[in-house]
Amino acid sequence: MSFAAGLLLGLALCSITARVLSSKGYHPDFSRFHQRISPEAQYYPTLDEMRGIVRSACRPDQTLVIVGGNSIFNGVGQPPGKVWTDALQEELGDGFKVVNFAFRGALCTDGGAVVAEALRKEYPHLIYVANTSPFGSIAPFGTEPYRYLFWEARARGELEDFPPRSEALSTFSRQQLTIGERFEISARANLDRLFRFRDLWNYIGYTTLFTIPNPATPHLPEAIWARKRLPDIEPDFDSFPFEQRFRPEIRTAEMKIVRGFSWAYYSKGADGAWHLKPKSLADYTAAVEAAFPVDLRSRTLIMLSRNCRLYLDQLTADEIARDDLAYSDCAVLWRKHGYACAEYGRDYATTDFGDRTHLTAEGGIKLATEVAGRIRSLSSKLGFTKARP
Amino acid sequence: MKILDDYLRQLPIALQRIVGHVGSLFLGLVMALLMSYVLYRIGLPSKPFIYVAF
Numbered sequence: 001m002s003f004a005a006g007l008l009l010g011l012a013l014c015s016i017t018a019r020v021l022s023s024k025g026y027h028p029d030f031s032r033f034h035q036r037i038s039p040e041a042q043y044y045p046t047l048d049e050m051r052g053i054v055r056s057a058c059r060p061d062q063t064l065v066i067v068g069g070n071s072i073f074n075g076v077g078q079p080p081g082k083v084w085t086d087a088l089q090e091e092l093g094d095g096f097k098v099v100n101f102a103f104r105g106a107l108c109t110d111g112g113a114v115v116a117e118a119l120r121k122e123y124p125h126l127i128y129v130a131n132t133s134p135f136g137s138i139a140p141f142g143t144e145p146y147r148y149l150f151w152e153a154r155a156r157g158e159l160e161d162f163p164p165r166s167e168a169l170s171t172f173s174r175q176q177l178t179i180g181e182r183f184e185i186s187a188r189a190n191l192d193r194l195f196r197f198r199d200l201w202n203y204i205g206y207t208t209l210f211t212i213p214n215p216a217t218p219h220l221p222e223a224i225w226a227r228k229r230l231p232d233i234e235p236d237f238d239s240f241p242f243e244q245r246f247r248p249e250i251r252t253a254e255m256k257i258v259r260g261f262s263w264a265y266y267s268k269g270a271d272g273a274w275h276l277k278p279k280s281l282a283d284y285t286a287a288v289e290a291a292f293p294v295d296l297r298s299r300t301l302i303m304l305s306r307n308c309r310l311y312l313d314q315l316t317a318d319e320i321a322r323d324d325l326a327y328s329d330c331a332v333l334w335r336k337h338g339y340a341c342a343e344y345g346r347d348y349a350t351t352d353f354g355d356r357t358h359l360t361a362e363g364g365i366k367l368a369t370e371v372a373g374r375i376r377s378l379s380s381k382l383g384f385t386k387a388r389p
Numbered sequence: 390m391k392i393l394d395d396y397l398r399q400l401p402i403a404l405q406r407i408v409g410h411v412g413s414l415f416l417g418l419v420m421a422l423l424m425s426y427v428l429y430r431i432g433l434p435s436k437p438f439i440y441v442a443f
Contacts, residue, residue: 002410006417013418014425039438071440104440145438188432201429212430215437 011195018048018196021203025052027228031083032074032100034232039145040104041216043205043227046198047152050101050115054123058097063384064123065098065375068112069130072305073102075364077237077354084364091372095385103146107139108132108302109291110146117296118158125384127375129301134330135265135280140165140290141172152198155189164290237354238361245355246310254356258311259319262326274322276329284330288337297338299382301374303367304330306345308353340378344370 030053037043058064067073067085075083085100092098101112108130116128132138142150153159173182192198205211206227217223217230237245265280292300304327306312315323327343334341344367345352345359352363359367379385397405 002413003417003420006414007421007424008417009414010418010421011425014421040440042433042437044433105438145434191428192432195425195428197425197429198432200425211426212433 014200015194015196018199018203022046022048022052022196022199023055025049025054025056026203026207027053028056030057030099031080031232032085033103034234035104036216036230036233037206037227038103041227042212042214043210044145044148044198044202046202047115047118047149047156047158048196048199049202050111050149051119054099054115054119057099058123062095062097063125063127063379064119065092065096065127065129066112066116066119067098067100067102067129068106068110068116069102069108069132069303070106071102071104072358073129073131073303074100074104074106075102075234076104077235077358078361078364079234079236080232082236082361082364083234084359084361084368087365087368088372088375091368092375096375096379102130105143106146107137107143109138109140110142111149113292114142114149114153114159116299117160117293118153120160120296125379125382127299127301127378127382127384128296129303129371129375131303131305134261134304134326135284138284138287138291139172140168140287140292151185151189152192155186155193160293160295162290162293164286165293168286168290236361237358240354245353246308251311254311255314257356258307258315258323261307262319262322265326266322274325276325281333284333288333288339292339294338298340299378300339301371301378302334302339302341303371304341304343305357306343306348308345308350308356309348310350310353311356340374342370342374 026049033045035041037045054064054066065088067088073084075085078084083100085098089096089098099112101115103111112130113128116126119126137143141147150159177185201211208226210217210224210227213223217225222230265277265284266274267277269275306327312320312323327346331341331343345363348359348363348366352360352366354360354363376385397408400408
């Protein structure tokens with residue numbers, strides 16, 4: 001009897017402690033989830049942990065800007081102090097608070113998107129900005145390994161009831177997940193909703209003792225160090241010589257990727273011009289439609305990432321025309337569905353890129369200036385701030 | 390353990406019961422913490438995510 005009481009009391013105490021600690025936030029001076037506090041190092045930030053970061057950083061009088069997207073927006077190749085979101089914060093000034101929740105290999109619907117949706121009522125003055133590529137994948141429920149955040153938010157009732165996303169999710173579950181996997185996902189998310197074990201042990205792992213074997217710190221004593229002791233060691237593209245950033249042995253493969261941004265989606269018509277294939281249009285329209293709930297779209301800025309000029313200059317005039325069309329068609333489609341959308345990088349110099357797609361610190365500053373202007377105008381359009389004269 | 394057992398048997402019955410309850414309660418608390426950790430660990434992927442970009 002006493003043992004059972006102790007067990008229940010213990011579980012309740014763990015759950016309450018985790019809720020309190022996470023909601024307050026325990027990442028002072030947060031800049032981004034760098035490699036050593038990310039799924040690459042077996043550290044999976046929780047929804048409440050990320051909300052805690054926002055709560056401890058953003059004042060009620062500020063407009064919250066959550067940055068999502070992939071490694072480009074995470075700031076790969078930009079060491080601490082040179083991250084583009086720092087420049088964005090500087091550009092926007094004190095009226096805004098920029099929080100970088102972009103992850104390597106994530107989609108525009110991952111990470112920051114889930115947090116933005118979960119915070120939509122708490123922070124009505126919120127803008128979500130993320131990057132993607134034209135016709136790139138936009139699973140409305142995110143992608144692995146970041147999909148856990150979607151399951152977590154969904155199990156806690158933090159997401160909107162949005163039929164297009166529910167339908168896409170239902171089709172995905174039926175076609176891609178076994179009954180066992182569906183049960184496991186649901187059981188894990190619901191148990192965590194009750195007991196908050198992920199929140200509790202993430203807190204302990206970040207502040208006191210980390211217990212998960214991981215490739216970022218494979219050897220003792222660093223292996224068990226609190227993750228807060230591990231600095232962001234993102235290398236600086238600017239310190240790499242040109243030949244290392246644009247390695248000749250991978251240029252052919254990179255060109256294939258650059259061409260892949262548009263070739264599969266267009267066909268030549270009888271008039272000799274490129275035309276978007278009806279299936280590509282239908283698939284992408286459905287994805288854009290299901291990506292974000294309707295009321296969040298007006299607060300969402302999608303930036304379409306261009307490839308480095310070094311590669312674009314190797315395209316034929318015909319391929320360039322197709323590439324340009326892909327960007328403009330995608331931007332029109334996003335805008336048609338209520339999002340703000342623009343491309344960036346078309347006129348950036350090769351030195352603004354650290355590789356085919358990631359930006360150097362200099363490129364990051366250009367991106368920050370461009371995004372800041374769009375955020376300011378979106379903010380003023382939404383009535384968050386008065387328009388500047 | 391025997392020393393502890395002998396020591397507890399010397400205590401008044403009422404006190405023995407209280408110590409027993411407190412001990413069980415404490416064991417329950419420890420088991421709850423352990424259970425929480427096990428749930429956390431089994432939910433993590435066995436292999437970390439590897440991000441590849443070139």
